[in-house]
Amino acid sequence: xxxxxxxxxxxxxxxxxxxxxxxxxxxxxxxxxxxxxxxxxxxxxxxxxxxxxxxxxxxxxxxxxxxxxxxxxxxxxxxxxxxxxxxxxxxxxxxxxxxxxxxxxxxxxxxxxxxxxxxxxxxxxxxxxxxxxxxxxxxxxxxxxxxxxxxxxxxxxxxxxxxxxxxxxxxxxxxxxxxxxxxxxxxxxxxxxxxxxxxxxxxxxxxxxxxxxxxxxxxxxxxxxxxxxxxxxxxxxxxxxxxxxxxxxxxxxxxxxxxxxxxxxxxxxxxxxxxxxxxxxxxxxxxxxxxxxxxxxxxxxxx
Amino acid sequence: xxxxxxxxxxxxxxxxxxxxxxxxxxxxxxxxxxxxxxxxxxxxxxxxxxxxxxxxxxxxxxxxxxxxxxxxxxxxxxxxxxxxxxxxxxxxxxxxxxxxxxxxxxxxxxxxxxxxxxxxxxxxxxxxxxxxxxxxxxxxxxxxxxxxxxxxxxxxxxxxxxxxxxxxxxxxxxxxxxxxxxxxxxxxxxxxxxxxxxxxxxxxxxxxxxxxxxxxxxxxxxxxxxxxxxxxxxxxxxxxxxxxxxxxxxxxxxxxxxxxxxxxxxxxxxx
Numbered sequence: 001x002x003x004x005x006x007x008x009x010x011x012x013x014x015x016x017x018x019x020x021x022x023x024x025x026x027x028x029x030x031x032x033x034x035x036x037x038x039x040x041x042x043x044x045x046x047x048x049x050x051x052x053x054x055x056x057x058x059x060x061x062x063x064x065x066x067x068x069x070x071x072x073x074x075x076x077x078x079x080x081x082x083x084x085x086x087x088x089x090x091x092x093x094x095x096x097x098x099x100x101x102x103x104x105x106x107x108x109x110x111x112x113x114x115x116x117x118x119x120x121x122x123x124x125x126x127x128x129x130x131x132x133x134x135x136x137x138x139x140x141x142x143x144x145x146x147x148x149x150x151x152x153x154x155x156x157x158x159x160x161x162x163x164x165x166x167x168x169x170x171x172x173x174x175x176x177x178x179x180x181x182x183x184x185x186x187x188x189x190x191x192x193x194x195x196x197x198x199x200x201x202x203x204x205x206x207x208x209x210x211x212x213x214x215x216x217x218x219x220x221x222x223x224x225x226x227x228x229x230x231x232x233x234x235x236x237x238x239x240x241x242x243x244x245x246x247x248x249x250x251x252x253x254x255x256x257x258x259x260x261x262x263x264x265x266x267x268x269x270x271x272x273x274x275x276x277x278x279x280x281x282x283x284x285x286x287x288x289x290x291x292x293x294x295x296x297x298x299x300x301x302x303x
Numbered sequence: 304x305x306x307x308x309x310x311x312x313x314x315x316x317x318x319x320x321x322x323x324x325x326x327x328x329x330x331x332x333x334x335x336x337x338x339x340x341x342x343x344x345x346x347x348x349x350x351x352x353x354x355x356x357x358x359x360x361x362x363x364x365x366x367x368x369x370x371x372x373x374x375x376x377x378x379x380x381x382x383x384x385x386x387x388x389x390x391x392x393x394x395x396x397x398x399x400x401x402x403x404x405x406x407x408x409x410x411x412x413x414x415x416x417x418x419x420x421x422x423x424x425x426x427x428x429x430x431x432x433x434x435x436x437x438x439x440x441x442x443x444x445x446x447x448x449x450x451x452x453x454x455x456x457x458x459x460x461x462x463x464x465x466x467x468x469x470x471x472x473x474x475x476x477x478x479x480x481x482x483x484x485x486x487x488x489x490x491x492x493x494x495x496x497x498x499x500x501x502x503x504x505x506x507x508x509x510x511x512x513x514x515x516x517x518x519x520x521x522x523x524x525x526x527x528x529x530x531x532x533x534x535x536x537x538x539x540x541x542x543x544x545x546x547x548x549x550x551x552x553x554x555x556x557x558x559x560x561x562x563x564x565x566x567x568x569x570x571x572x573x574x
Contacts, residue, residue: 029372029402030388054402055449078446080348080386081570085446092444099444101433101480103452104371105406112403124410125456128494130479131448133438140495149495178393179373181402234390243385292381294394 004170005223009040009196012222016192017041017160022050022073024111024158024190028181029055030080030241033233034164036226036276037196039267042066052158054107054182057233058249061085064097065259066267073100073156075107081243082250087259101134106153108182110137113155114189122150160221161190164230165214166237168197172220173206173213178236180214187215196226198238209299226273231280231288239288324554326507327572328562329526330464331357332554333505334418337462341365342415343408345454349571350464351418352387356380356565357558369408371450373400383567406450409457412498417458419451421465423476426519426540427490428463428483428501430455431476438478448480455481460502467506472538484518508534510551519543524551 007015017023023041026033038059041049050071051060060077063069065087077088091097102110109121122141127149132138137154163183168174174195176183187193193215200223206213232245252262270276277285327350334354338344340363346355355368359379368376370387375398382391393399408414421430422445432451436442454461465471483501484490491500500518504511510524522534523545535542554562566572 030386031372031393074447076447076449080388083446088446089444093441101447103448104402104450105410105453108401108403108406124495124497125406125453126482127456127496128479128482128485128490129452129456130433131452133478134433177399179370179388179399181373184401185403234388236390236393240390241386241388290390292394 002171005172005220006170006200007222007224009037009224009226010044012194012224013037013040013044013046016194016221017046019047020049021046021159022052024052024161024186026053026056026059027161027163027183027186028176028179030057031178031234031236032164032176032183032230033057033059034162034196034229035059035231035233036229036273037162037164037194037224038063039270041068042263042267052156052186054102054104055080058085058246061087061253062263062267064088064091065253066263069097071098071100073102073107075102075104079246079250081246086253090256099134100137101131103131106131106135106138106151107156108185109153110156111182111185111189113153114157115185118155120152120154123153124150126151156189158186158190160192160194161186162194162196163187163214164196164226164235166197166235167199167201167205168195168223169201169203169206169217170223171203172217172223173203174215174217174220174223175206175209175212176214177212183214187219192221193219194222194224195220196224196229198227198229198235200225208301210301211299228273228277228280228285231276238290239285240290242284242288324559325569325572325574326526328554328559329551330505330507331562331572332558333510333551334462334464335361335558336552337503338363338366338416343367343369343413345369345371345405345409345414345417345450345458346387347418347420347450347454348386349420352384353562353565353571354418357561360561361558367397369405369414371402371405373402373405374398375400375405383565385570406453409453412457412459414457415459416502417454417461419454419461419463419481421463421471421481423471423473424463424465424504425473425476425483427485427487428504428513428518428520429476429479429485430463430481430483431478433480434478436477451481455483455501456496456499458499460499463501463504465504465506467508467534467537469537469539472540474540484513487518488516490518508537512545514543521545522548524549526551527553
């Protein structure tokens with residue numbers, strides 16, 4: 001019998017994420033953001049983390065505000081529907097936070113190089129831009145075949161990738177659907193993968209549709225059952241985006257004091273998934289529920 | 304487009320457009336009209352999100368939308384969205400895939416037109432959305448490129464949508480997040496960019512195109528109630544003006560009705 005990989009969130013992060021780790025989060029961009037896992041990093045007072053991800057929405061800003069991050073390797077750090085994020089601004093403008101500036105394509109290709117086990121991937125983007133001044137992982141090279149100028153993007157291999165999915169079995173095989181961003185490459189590029197899932201299901205459910213498996217279970221380190229684990233980001237098939245939470249966070253995080261208060265209320269005071277749901281409230285949760293279900297047609301994998 | 308500049312707030316010094324539509328509605332309509340029927344559009348955040356929906360519902364029903372999240376759509380989303388990751392934008396998509404897939408289409412040259420926002424722009428259409436004040440003295444850290452650098456590098460042409468203020472329209476950007484025409488004619492080819500360049504800038508005051516010879520921004524239209532002098536006053540270099548400056552066409556009733564449907568709360572297009 002294979003060993004189960006089911007852990008609690010505190011156990012998974014305590015075991016696989018020491019201080020100084022590089023962690024990849026927000027890999028589907030706007031959806032499936034592992035907010036619950038990010039908040040556990042804050043509760044465990046992780047320090048000197050390197051944050052890796054394309055856009056992250058407000059999760060990176062929260063980790064920066066809580067003092068968890070030393071370095072950020074990202075294409076965009078902000079609040080998708082309101083704009084600039086304030087902890088990022090305070091961190092960079094005071095010189096305590098180190099930035100490696102990517103575009104979405106260079107970040108995606110850095111992870112793909114990591115996933116493919118090569119040292120870099122070539123691209124045609126960013127040539128002539130100043131990204132080369134603030135990212136030591138970008139160099140101009142000459143194509144050995146065409147002679148074209150190309151951007152070489154150095155491989156990115158995170159210590160841990162965090163992903164939130166709709167369903168997983170206890171062995172780390174997981175189904176995710178919707179737009180997937182850089183999730184697949186980031187998982188393959190990372191040493192450890194920690195999955196939080198809306199549902200834990202029987203292995204046969206996952207095996208019934210192997211095309212939907214996000215990464216092979218043998219590469220996964222831990223599986224955590226965490227309903228609402230991506231809130232306020234949307235999870236296809238489960239809940240819509242909670243726009244008000246993003247608007248409220250903008251207001252709260254404008255000052256350090258406001259951010260501290262937000263962290264006390266929404267992170268530090270939350271000891272369990274039930275606490276979080278209590279805080280959210282049943283009316284608000286119901287308001288985010290799907291109003292129109294749209295299941296796909298089944299695919300026949302028979303022989 | 305990037306996600307931080309907010310082109311929806313008119314400046315105090317500007318006159319309000321005539322009653323009946325808002326400045327953001329005028330800008331979205333101008334953006335939508337840049338999309339031709341049948342084109343593949345890399346759809347950016349905020350106003351361009353609505354611009355694509357508007358174009359698809361009016362003059363460009365065969366346009367295809369590509370989104371950096373890894374989404375391709377050939378229909379209008381069935382319910383209003385505030386952002387491209389909202390679930391109605393995933394419903395019955397043509398393709399849900401990876402960011403690298405969407406970016407691969409762009410890098411291959413499959414994307415005709417894209418939209419980008421900017422915090423700072425110069426006369427060659429170079430954009431800064433990263434560091435105001437430059438690297439030696441960072442005054443303001445902005446969110447960064449997102450997909451903007453890729454769109455500016457690789458789309459067939461790109462349209463810039465941004466707020467028009469003197470501190471944003473500068474002789475030379477402090478940091479070049481997204482390349483325009485660089486230092487002028489021939490620059491894009493010299494650095495190795497395969498195609499493209501900015502085709503238009505839609506601001507809170509007017510519309511610019513780029514001179515084919517000099518690659519400089521040229522004022523071609525002003526919004527209702529805005530003068531050429533006012534545009535110059537808000538531009539940090541000696542403005543180049545087309546021989547004939549038109550008034551930006553105002554949104555029609557059908558366009559306004561569509562915009563009210565797509566943004567019923569007026570989150571992006573309210574006054």
